[in-house]
Amino acid sequence: MLTVWHRPKTQHIFHLKESGVTMLITCQADREHAQAVGKECKRLGLKWVHVPLGGANLNRLKNREDMAKVITGLDQAYHLLKDGKEKALLHCAAGIHRTGICTYTLLRCSGEAKTRGEAMECIKAIRLHTHDGVRDWRINLAEEILIPLLSEKLSIDAPKQELVEIKDRKILAKLKSLERRGRAMPPSRK
Template structure:
């Protein structure tokens, strides 16, 4: 059996949330056995996003792909797409899903997207930062202020308090 994934779930909105670096394909069944229901991949096609999706589905996970090519915040032209993805995942969490979010290193894209998710779920900025730190200290420490600022701008644009 593959080594157990090192995801640490935190209760969020009625469900469970975890963030991590890119999981090894052989660890996905173990992740599922730990209770994960959904894997959110923030990789580009060139980084093997489709292969991760196939492996996630084979392991019994629902797969959600948000194509983020790098650590740069998405431009305003993608705000609608980002908001839909965030609200869909927020809904899954409210319904009790156990969601794991990852990019490559689990720091920049993962931190930016997860912080935006928490804000979309109406967490205050300070509670979102604290929750991000509970999810993964390395992510919270190294996400970068410009990515958190992007998330705040998205929230204002979408009318989220």
């Protein structure tokens, strides 16, 4: 199961664990202190995957060295999610651009979404804010760069597993509760 959000505050990670989250996927560069999320996950006994992506734009995605690390992280996330036992929260800073492009890539490579439209509908069902903010040109970058690279690494001919179970009400209720209390509102980017 996969859900998406913005970067949770350290104290929210505990509440996410209480709500059933077993793994966090952080799509942020080291300079954004991504390791702090990993450290808190380790302290709480949660799995953590780091996808060191500094931005969802062409300059970031055309750097071969950076892409190798990003694909390694996405590959690790894919393999942990594929058996359906993990309940993961994927995030970047705002939960929009990098979150959208990485979620889209995982949906397409898993076979959960066979088309661009299906993938976007899944993202819309998971988090409307991410769907509305990711923009078509970033999805084009996923189609042109991330999906081919991850597909090659995964040997996509392997049997597909479902990655997304959109409605885990307990986790979604906890996230909404935190947002209503003003503790975790994502920034508006309109």
